[in-house]
Amino acid sequence: MRGDWAIFVIAGIAVGIFVYGNIFWCLIAYRRRTGREAADFSKNTPLELLYVALPFLIVLGLFALTFIVEMPIDRVSASPQNRVAIGSFRWSWRFAYAGTHIVTTGTPAAPPTLYLPVRRVTEIDLTSDDVNHSFWVPAFLFKRDAIPGMTNVFDVTPRRLGTFLGRCAQFCGLDHALMTFRVKVVPDAAYERYLASDGALVP
Amino acid sequence: MIDWLTTTNHKKIGIMYIVSTLGFFVVAGILAALIRAQLAVPENTLIGSHLYNQIFTLHGTAMIFFVIAPFGIGLANFLVPLQIGAPDLAFPRLNATGFWLFLLGGLTVFSGLATYGGAASTGWTSYAPLSEIYQGTGVGQDLWFVGLLLASVSTILTVINFLVTIFLFRAPGMTMWRIPIFTWEIVATSVLVLMAFPPLAAVFAMVLIDRHLGGRFFDPAYGGNPILYQHLFWFFGHPEVYVMILPYFGIVAEIVSTFSRKPIFGYVGMVISAFAIAGLSLGVWAHHMFTTGAVSNPFFSAVSFLIAIPTGVKFVNWIGTMWKGSIELSTPMLFCIGFMLNFLIGGITGVIIASPPIDYAAHDTYFIVQHFHYTIGGGSLFALFAALYFWFPKIFGVRLDERLGKWNFALLFIGFNVTFIPMGFMGLEGMARRVYTYPPVAHLALLNGVASIGTAIMVVGAALFFLNVAIAARKRVPVGNNPWGGYSLEWLTASPPPEFNFDELPPIRSRLPAWDFAAAREASTL
Numbered sequence: 001m002r003g004d005w006a007i008f009v010i011a012g013i014a015v016g017i018f019v020y021g022n023i024f025w026c027l028i029a030y031r032r033r034t035g036r037e038a039a040d041f042s043k044n045t046p047l048e049l050l051y052v053a054l055p056f057l058i059v060l061g062l063f064a065l066t067f068i069v070e071m072p073i074d075r076v077s078a079s080p081q082n083r084v085a086i087g088s089f090r091w092s093w094r095f096a097y098a099g100t101h102i103v104t105t106g107t108p109a110a111p112p113t114l115y116l117p118v119r120r121v122t123e124i125d126l127t128s129d130d131v132n133h134s135f136w137v138p139a140f141l142f143k144r145d146a147i148p149g150m151t152n153v154f155d156v157t158p159r160r161l162g163t164f165l166g167r168c169a170q171f172c173g174l175d176h177a178l179m180t181f182r183v184k185v186v187p188d189a190a191y192e193r194y195l196a197s198d199g200a201l202v203p
Numbered sequence: 204m205i206d207w208l209t210t211t212n213h214k215k216i217g218i219m220y221i222v223s224t225l226g227f228f229v230v231a232g233i234l235a236a237l238i239r240a241q242l243a244v245p246e247n248t249l250i251g252s253h254l255y256n257q258i259f260t261l262h263g264t265a266m267i268f269f270v271i272a273p274f275g276i277g278l279a280n281f282l283v284p285l286q287i288g289a290p291d292l293a294f295p296r297l298n299a300t301g302f303w304l305f306l307l308g309g310l311t312v313f314s315g316l317a318t319y320g321g322a323a324s325t326g327w328t329s330y331a332p333l334s335e336i337y338q339g340t341g342v343g344q345d346l347w348f349v350g351l352l353l354a355s356v357s358t359i360l361t362v363i364n365f366l367v368t369i370f371l372f373r374a375p376g377m378t379m380w381r382i383p384i385f386t387w388e389i390v391a392t393s394v395l396v397l398m399a400f401p402p403l404a405a406v407f408a409m410v411l412i413d414r415h416l417g418g419r420f421f422d423p424a425y426g427g428n429p430i431l432y433q434h435l436f437w438f439f440g441h442p443e444v445y446v447m448i449l450p451y452f453g454i455v456a457e458i459v460s461t462f463s464r465k466p467i468f469g470y471v472g473m474v475i476s477a478f479a480i481a482g483l484s485l486g487v488w489a490h491h492m493f494t495t496g497a498v499s500n501p502f503f504s505a506v507s508f509l510i511a512i513p514t515g516v517k518f519v520n521w522i523g524t525m526w527k528g529s530i531e532l533s534t535p536m537l538f539c540i541g542f543m544l545n546f547l548i549g550g551i552t553g554v555i556i557a558s559p560p561i562d563y564a565a566h567d568t569y570f571i572v573q574h575f576h577y578t579i580g581g582g583s584l585f586a587l588f589a590a591l592y593f594w595f596p597k598i599f600g601v602r603l604d605e606r607l608g609k610w611n612f613a614l615l616f617i618g619f620n621v622t623f624i625p626m627g628f629m630g631l632e633g634m635a636r637r638v639y640t641y642p643p644v645a646h647l648a649l650l651n652g653v654a655s656i657g658t659a660i661m662v663v664g665a666a667l668f669f670l671n672v673a674i675a676a677r678k679r680v681p682v683g684n685n686p687w688g689g690y691s692l693e694w695l696t697a698s699p700p701p702e703f704n705f706d707e708l709p710p711i712r713s714r715l716p717a718w719d720f721a722a723a724r725e726a727s728t729l
Contacts, residue, residue, distance in 0.1 A: 004560050012551040019518055019547055023540065026525035030463070031532070038464040039527035048472045051519040052512060059508035059554070066504055066558040073560055074500070131333040132429060134494060134567060138633030141564040145495045147430060148332060149423020152496040165644070169494075169567035169635050171326050173333055174252050177638035 002141075004069040011058065073142070077155050080123035082191075084114070088126070088133035088146040088168065091175035102199040108178035114166070115184050115203055116158050117191035126152040134170035137183050143169045158185040211295035213284050214700065216302045218598060220277025221591075223306055224270050229669075230313070231265035234258050236662055239622070243655035245643035255639035256324035257343075261313065263327035264347070267447065268354050269309040271583045275450030276305075276361055278590055279389045281598060283365060285693035286383045288374025288711065290703040293367040297360055304357035311350030315343030323347030326637060328440070331421035331432040335413050345414065348407045355400045355407075362393035374692070376711030383691040383714070384473050388453030391477040392446050398485055399442035406435035430497045437488035445484040447579055449477060451586035452517055455539045458593050459521050461689045462536040463528030466715060469520045476513035476520075483510045493559045494566045500559040507557035514550055518543070533687070534608030538589035541616045545581025549574060552627070567637075570630025576623050588615070588668065595675075596682040600698040607671045614664030621657030625650035690715040 083098035092106035095114050106112030116122055126135055128146035136143035144152050168179035186194075190203035207215060237258050241250040250258065280298065284291055292298050315322030322343040325334040334344060369390055373382065410432075412418035419425035421432050460467045467473060486506045489498040521543060530536070552574040556562045565571060588611070596602045632645040641647055685694040694717040696705050709720045 004558065005555075005564075008555045008558060008561060012555060016547060016551055019522070020544065022522045023525075023543055026522060026528070027530060027532070027540065030525060030528050030530050032464075032529045036529060038529040040465075041523070041527050042466040042468050042470070044469075044523070047523075048469050048516070048519060052516060055512045055515040059511055062554065062558065063505050063508050066560065067501055069558075069560045070500065070504075073563070131336065132330055136567070136635070138564070138568075143494050143563055143566060147495060147497070149428065150430075150497070154496070165633065165642075167633075167635055171330075171333070171567075171637040173325070174256070177252065177635075177640050 004065060007065060008062065011062065015058070075155070076153055077121050077123065080155060081120045082117060082122040083125065084116075084122060085125045085127070086114070086135060086146075087129060088135065088179075089129040090131065090172055091168070091179040093135075093179070093181045097195055097199075100195050100198055102195070104199075106181060108175045111180045111182060113182040113184055115186055115191060115194055116156065117188050118158055118161050118185050120188065121155050121157050123153060123155055126154070131172050132170045133168045133172050133179070135166070136169035137164055137166040139164040140183075145170055158183075161185050161187065211291075211299045212702065213280050213292045213295065213298060214598075214704075216298055217277050217279075217281025219302055220273055220280055220305070221598075223309070224274040224277060227265045227269040227309055231262050231270055232662065232665060234262035234265070236658055238262060239655040239658040241639060242641070242651050244652065245641055245648050247640060250639065252639045253321065253324060256326075256637070257316070257322045259637060260323050260326050260329075260347075261316075264312060264323070264351070265309070266579065267327055267443070268351060269305075269312075271447045271579055271587065272358070272443065273305055273354075274587050274590075275389075275392065275447070276358065278454070278594070279365060279385075279392075279450060280361070282594070282693060283368060283386050283389055284372070285696065285700060285704055286386050286691050287369060287372065287377050288692050288705060288708050289368060289372035290705075292364050293372055294364050298364050301357045301361035301364070304353050304360070308350040308353035308357060311353060312347050313350075315346040318342040318346070328436060329410075330429070330436070331410055331413065332429055334410060335421065345411065348411050352404055352407050352411075355404045358396055359400050359404075362396040365389055365393045374708050374711060377692075380471075381711065381714045383453075384456040384467055384470065385450070385453035385691075387474050388449045388477050391481045392449045394478075395442050395446055395449070395481045395484065399439045399446070402435045403439035403443075406432060406439070409435075430492075430495060433492050433495065434488070437491045438485075440491065441488040442481075442484045444575075444578070445480055447583050449480065451542070451583045451590075452477065454586045454590045454593075455521060455542055456517075456524070457689075457691065458535045458539050458589050459524050461593075461687055462531045462533055462539075463525045464531075464688070465524055465528040466690070467520065468523030468526065469516075470714065472516055473520050476516040479513035479516075480510060483513070490557055490562070493562045504557055504559055508554065511550065511554050511557075518547070533592075534603070534605055534612060535589045535593035535687075537609060537612045538585050538592065541612060542582055542585040542589065545577050545585060545616075545619065549577030549579075549582055552577065565630055567635060568630035569626040569634045569636060572636055573623050573626035573630060576626070581619055581623070585615070585619075588612070591668070593687065595672075596686045597693055597698050597700070599675075600681055601675050601679050602682045602686060603671045603675050607667055607674070611664055611667040611671060614660055614667065616664075618657050618660030618662075618664050622654045622661060623657070625654045625657075629654075685717060685721075690718045692716050695720060 085096040087094035091108045093112050095104045104112045126146045128148045133146040134143050144154050164183045166181045166183050186203040193201045194203050241247050320341045320343055409420045413420050419427045421427045421429050456467050489503040490507045492498045493500050556565050592603055592608055629650045634647055682698050713719055
């Protein structure tokens with residue numbers, strides 16, 4: 001995903017420099033001076049067609065890149081190693097771990113913590129109790145909306161151990177800004193202990 | 204006074220539109236300053252959550268529905284008949300109805316501030332089910348929906364008027380392939396409004412039915428669907444973006460051409476690209492919904508990428524118009540250059556977030572806030588100021604001061620970029636949109652502080668415009684028919700134009716009637 005971003009940014013900067021260069025060239029070279037008239041240059045069909053074809057090729061390349069990068073992100077594993085049901089409500093979160101009785105419910109003042117095993121595929125089943133919310137962990141470069149009446153299913157596979165900040169991204173009213181949570185990515189063994197002890201042994 | 208209240212003259216209605224939109228602009232600007240004051244430091248307690256939610260809702264609503272879009276409509280009201288050599292719009296009373304509905308709509312939205320619970324506070328998108336059940340807002344939210352219903356009806360009525368006038372009321376010799384680009388862009392804008400605004404009126408009516416008459420359009424417990432709201436809203440919402448930019452594309456083309464002393468480069472390409480943008484913009488709406496998991500991301504991503512092509516054509520045409528020209532850096536021209544420099548950033552960031560994997564990270568963050576402000580603010584708003592400086596002498600018969608105008612431009616340009624460049628980085632660091640407070644993590648405190656300083660600079664820059672108007676109103680230095688050396692028909696009549704626009708019209712034999720007329724007069728005096 002970061003590679004995708006880098007290519008887009010580089011392409012954007014290249015196009016930006018090219019267009020800015022042309023604009024500033026005009027401003028410098030064609031400033032009004034006495035003794036020089038404006039040239040008669042108001043049509044050049046081959047040039048205009050070229051400037052349709054070039055951007056077309058650029059966006060074609062960017063689309064191909066997008067498609068290749070997006071497919072694995074959107075794919076949902078048929079056999080996830082782990083499953084968590086995440087409920088959202090105004091203005092906090094509820095984490096329920098499949099196969100256990102663990103249900104963690106937060107409040108705006110006491111944001112809950114979501115535990116995830118490192119380098120393992122976790123399926124998230126995301127729902128909302130009331131209005132649209134959005135599950136977002138900036139460090140994962142990913143968010144997905146929680147919409148009443150439907151379950152949004154997606155996979156996360158954290159690569160790094162650590163504690164990350166998460167929050168609701170979709171505006172949901174009064175305490176939207178306080179609808180945060182923490183994600184703690186822990187080693188496999190610690191996670192297994194957490195599940196096996198029904199939440200008693202916090203990693 | 205009675206004269207203004209009862210007028211059906213397109214120029215007076217145009218002036219009333221422009222003055223009203225500037226009034227809403229001042230209010231929206233104050234709201235923006237309040238937003239930046241609250242966010243200047245982390246964990247600020249200046250403005251509470253509920254008030255902050257009203258402020259950003261009204262800021263966005265005002266800028267979109269009551270400043271940027273209607274200014275284009277208002278300027279077209281004044282200019283289109285002049286540019287095509289018509290005495291007025293086809294349906295003058297319909298035109299007056301449109302204006303008063305627009306003003307009533309705006310005042311209705313803002314009247315929510317006076318109600319218990321305050322004005323609407325669910326953002327300019329007002330997604331259901333939030334906008335149907337949000338505690339704390341009652342009447343204010345209703346007034347918001349009703350006000351925008353009035354404004355959308357007003358817009359639909361007015362663009363029908365534009366289309367009929369442009370197709371049927373052109374002066375002899377003014378063929379469709381000779382009308383100025385601004386008028387062409389109004390044709391494209393009008394078609395787009397007719398396609399996009401009815402769904403908006405429909406979805407707002409549906410919310411009002413849900414809120415008061417027991418409707419269940421968006422309630423999943425009864426077979427309703429919150430996604431339906433987003434589809435209908437964005438089917439309007441994305442074309443609306445182009446309603447807010449196409450007229451300004453036209454403004455920039457006309458001004459750049461005038462101050463380069465060259466006809467517009469690629470006139471035909473300019474017209475085709477306007478309609479290509481309008482057409483494509485009807486097929487991109489769900490790129491606002493990439494993270495819902497409920498739409499075809501590849502399809503909407505592909506169409507969104509394609510829209511960059513006709514937009515790129517516009518840049519080719521503006522630069523081609525300047526190429527080998529004789530460029531005069533007057534105030535309107537400077538604002539157009541600012542428009543190009545800013546809008547390009549908006550366009551490039553737009554292509555970046557049209558890629559769903561990137562949008563998964565950027566959506567609903569300050570990266571998006573930066574992106575759309577570079578298009579609507581750095582783009583449309585700069586072209587709006589260009590238009591004010593350019594056509595002010597024609598509309599009021601007096602000139603604005605050039606030196607003050609250049610200060611106006613410089614401060615606005617610097618202030619704008621100091622405000623919005625940091626926002627892209629805030630988004631990357633995880634700052635969500637529409638939050639009244641944020642923790643002092645990463646560089647958020649620094650970036651927000653810089654952005655708030657930029658806003659202060661912008662406020663001073665914008666204030667200079669109103670100072671400039673006040674000075675011009677006192678001095679009243681009269682201008683001739685054509686102070687800038689413009690080429691389109693409006694520059695052949697008096698400033699301000701007489702009641703029915705033209706006492707006599709010269710023969711129209713090209714796209715440059717005013718330049719033809721000047722050349723012919725020069726030839727006859729030799």
